[in-house]
Amino acid sequence: MKPMPFDYARAKDVPDALAALADADAGARVMAGGQSLVPMLNLRLATFPRVVDISKIAELRERSESADAVTLGACVTHGEIEDGEAPEPAAGLMRHVAAGIAYRAVRNRGTIGGSASLADASADWVTTLLALGARFIGRGPDGEREIAAPDMFLGPYFTAMTDQELLVRIVVPKTSRDATWGYYKVTRRSGEYGLSIGAVILDPAREHASVVLGAASRTPLACTAAAAALRGAPRWTEALETALRTAIAEDLARAERPFEPHEAIMVETTILRAAAQALGVS
Amino acid sequence: MKVSFTLNGDPITADVEPRTSLADLVRGEHRCTSVHLGCEHGVCGACTVLIDGKIARSCITLAVSLDGAMVTTLEGLADDALMARLREAFRTHHGLQCGYCTPGMLITAHDLIRRKGALAEAELRQGLAGNICRCTGYAGIVAAVAAAMDEHETTKSAASIAAE
Amino acid sequence: MAAPSAPPALAAIEAPRPGCIGDRVLRNEDARFLAGHGEYLADLDIPGTREIAFLRSPVAHARIRSIDMPPGAEGRVFLLKDLGDIHPVRAVLTTPGFRGSDYPALAADTVRFVGEPIAICLGATRAAAEDLAQEIVVDFDELPPVVEIEQALDPASPSLHGWPDNICFVSTPGGGEVDAAAKAAAVTVTREFRMARQCVVSLEGRGVLAYWDRRLQELVVYSSTQQPHVIRTVLAKLIGVPEHQLRVVAPDVGGGFGVKNNLQQEEVAIAALARRLKFPIRWVEDRREHLIASPQAREHRVRLTAHADARGKILGLEAEAVVNAGAYSIWPWSAAMEANMVAGILTGPYAIDAYKGRGVTVVSNKAPLGPYRGVGRPSACFTLERLVDEIAAKVGREPHELRIDNMVRPEQMPYRTVTGKLFDSGDYAESVRQVAAMIDVPAVRARQARQNGTGPRRIGLGFASYTEQTAHGTDEWIARGLTEVFGYETATVRFTPDGKLIIEAAIQNHGQGLETTLAQVAAQELGVDPADVVVRHGDTAVSPYGMGTFASRSMVMAGGAVGRASRQLGEKVKRIAAHLLQVKPADVTLANNCAVAGARSVPLKSVTDAAFLHPENLPAGEDPCLDETTTFQPLSGTGAFAYATHAVVVEVDTGTGLVEILDYAVAHDCGTMVNPMIVEGQVQGGVAQGIGNALLEESPYDSGGQPLASTFADYLVPGAPEVPTVRIAHLETPSPFTAYGIKGMGEGGAIAAPAAILNAVNDALRPLGVELNETPITPKRILTALHDARTERAR
């Protein structure tokens, strides 16, 4: 199980990387942590003539914080977020999510930008960043552009970015201080990708709630009806649960395909439990 | 393609194809055969090593990407006190059978103890979740890591009391 | 019937002595593994070795029209025709009615499963060899594949091997009056059970390295195998190299569990090719190859009917077991091993006098089936034990009490089962009583009453009992119709002139701790320190002929051989020591590396010095040197039967379909334990694999015969969070048929876990109208069943 031959180049900065990507015929592919790319290469599921390593580009490793957002360079690792070596925008949600991705040895190299760029429908960051309303900053031959989360993830392994663009950073809006969240990931074996992920953020100070269902369909599903049911809800009640179930059914009906009965049970559970957790019930 | 890094304390320079994994490089020319390959796609943990002091999968790390890095395999931890304690605990608690998962398990446990100190059993098991053992059913491994963790915590607190 | 082993009789141990049989001796082999110095096949460093990648079939069933070689293939790509005059593997049973088929080392005309090897490609590195394999173009004329059991049973399906249909063998074990039992029965329960196809997943894959040794004029074959001697025997026949010019070595082996307990096509192809090359060649199986092309396991469909009286006493059983054995028969077991075993042991630990069984082996376009820990037993146990619970539900009794009532009683031992097995000893019901006490049935029932129905998580309790036939003797292998009879084991025990001991055994140690336990047996007889004993094994050049490590046999068989050889050697040591001490040999005992007679003693070192270097100090007529080779066979040709009952408490999450194991207890009896620490490790490891079988592991195929699980992302094996630490109670009833009363036990843990867990899940969900009889019991299966039951209730 060894890759096909390829060339390797280490980009020293973003322009260097963009130059490598500019020549479409060269078939270059960037590598961040390599934690998804190298397994694919090993399995010969993917082959690229040229791999451009962006993991050491200083700009992509930067992280900063402003009054209303946290900005993470694309090559910040899951492990760094887990360890609090990056500012936390969402009352601990990002740290929690990071700690639940794969295993520590993978988290030490895998990056948030790599995850977002790969756009595996089951990936934790894809769901989480959508729930947080993150913005993705891509840079290409024509300069920078910003892509809002709902426009970013177009399908499994398919984002709004072009092959000539590099994801350089991710801007995550801060929640207010007393915002709460719930994150519920169903896996059969710990550390694996989720079968279903529910992410719920409740920010009463901003009268905002967001609910995203991940992993269960081709792209994460923004559950707007569930979010509406949760907005302003002070605590978990039976009435709320009933309302939520109805709302979830409404949201699921908008998915690109009908859920099989067993899937419907699981995804409903996932969202309900994430919501309950956000309201302090576990 | 040339790459230079430190392997178990020794500077090395290797001329490898870019597709060569770190595991294949250190196992081959440098005979660090404690690094085992159980899947080559990042799941089983048998190939776990330290890169710049952090655990990583050597099967899905390209050797050429490690210019200037510091790589440590189990061979490089022969004289490490915590690792000696872990080896002893693995033997006492029957934490190994065929031995194939063992080096990766030891390196992961070593990292877990250094990073986390005392852990409840459930967390300890989570910390080992990325290392598959097909033989032992984990009971001996979990007991061994817990014992080494306890001892490590005790000596650490003894040392800090002594320092005061 | 083969002659049983002659004296000396090795009696069961009364009180364990330190370092000897019964002691928790820490393992001799640990030091090298803990240092990372284990040497597995991929670690061998033989100059000039070229690496192999196999070109494997990407299609399930096709005729090969042509193979187009890329430029530069000369001397680097080898097809069947390039391997010289070799025979295809033909693994058959001698039993009438068995349909044989040829399994060529490399497919030349027809491929019959995805992953079947077609060509050997060589490269300086594995990567280069893979590049080459990728460039070969094979033109396939695809044939319709036969994939699932139902297709294989359909006479209209294409025949794989030119037989009238795809049925390889049908066995019909049984006896007694089933019809009478059916008439007398108050309750009759019938169910169909399925156990999914699995992969074995040793953490180290298979592998072979071979070269021609010019000095010794022999072909050296390193293989990650469990049975080097018998592999040599069959390789010699197939590739035409006489056995005395063929050496097979198993280096450190990173787990076997049965998948390395077969002749492998790759072994044949590589050995045949190496004979013709001037340099060593090596193949290291990667994970994808392992998951799709290694011998796989299980895939059973069993229909079982039980007739019982109103209290649940089972009066008779009727069973049909169909096993999808894949494309070929593998040597030596044949395709029929699984179905025959399932049908042959379905009466379990129970005294059931009437049984009508049918074991059907079908072939299909999937990877061949081979042994995996437990072989047919996990499925037989799952089937029977699930049905026992359904009987209990029907007659309204606690399942564990029903088990106790049905079991063979101690006073019935030795007990001949309706299918002809001879249970040797033990109190089966006691294992149920003990484990029921450990798991605390009333407390679990109370917790269920409190918790179930109040939320999504439901508690369930499950039991499963089994007997495990181990150390099968000559009669068993003959009865099974094997072409080779694995009825004995051999060992040489030799002192060195400096007073240390070397054991040379034909078994292969790959995790079982035999480098320690065999030393303990020698310590028992010779008074040596087990830490000082070297056990050499796994190499046809270092030990006498023997059979290898499988079927929970090594401790009983090789332990027996080491015990006999040591006992005989000890007699000689005592004679020499008596001469040196000027006492009678009968007054000498061996302990603490000394020969002792009353207050006088002499170190073993002086005895060995006399034996090897100073024949002038030997008693008159005593030959120099100190070594002994003996064989061992159990007194019963069907071996020794270990047994156990497992109990498990699970929590089923009806919202996610996930099953969490809250408590797991085992009460088991493997006779005399040589090393309880190692026994517990085997139980625990077996249970972990059983948990995988019950909850996670499945190798599904699509309708075109493509295997869908080819990485660890799709084929899930349990990790530390999924496996609880099992609480274990030991019963210790020595076997009357083996040395020291030892029974084998290596497979047991894996046998009962699927049954116990499925029983527990069903116990949790029964009030909701759900019944699940298929492994693995995935979230999808549980949630679908819950949904269906809900829909049913709503109607």
Ligand SMILES: Cc1cc2nc3c(=O)[nH]c(=O)nc-3n(C[C@H](O)[C@H](O)[C@H](O)COP(=O)(O)OP(=O)(O)OC[C@H]3O[C@@H](n4cnc5c(N)ncnc54)[C@H](O)[C@@H]3O)c2cc1C
């Ligand atoms: C055993 C295992 C278990 C895992 N479990 C989980 C899990 O539970 N949840 C989860 O979310 N993930 C999981 N992962 C995936 C892991 O999180 C990866 O780290 C991540 O998906 C990819 O990040 P990376 O930095 O390694 O990217 P790489 O592998 O380097 O790249 C991935 C893809 O993104 C592209 N890319 C990377 N960076 C950029 C960029 N800045 N701009 C444009 N394109 C870019 C690459 O070209 C490539 O196509 C698992 C991985 C493994 C090996």
Ligand code: FES
């Ligand atoms: S070999 Fe690297 S994780 Fe399995």
Ligand code: FES
């Ligand atoms: S000891 Fe064999 S895989 Fe862990």
